[in-house]
């Protein structure tokens with residue numbers, strides 16, 4: 013594929029092919045870590061910004077949006093209950 017000298021090929025300025033690959037690798041790993049952290053902070057994977065919630069009016073329980081906690085059953089604003097904070 014690449015000869016060893018080609019890793020030191022200057023692409024632009026003083027950036028070599030080797031530098032570029034290192035930057036790309038750091039960016040990919042960095043993004044992966046950020047995504048892991050976001051999922052860890054905001055809850056279960058794939059749920060977006062939903063949190064467990066409970067409606068104070070009709071007693072419905074389920075996933076509600078973190079920012080618009082509205083009950084899908086009766087339409088009133090659901091009280092957000094986070095099980096992680098009960099501990």
Ligand SMILES: [Zn+2]
Nearest residue numbers: 067070083086
């Ligand atoms: Zn309700």
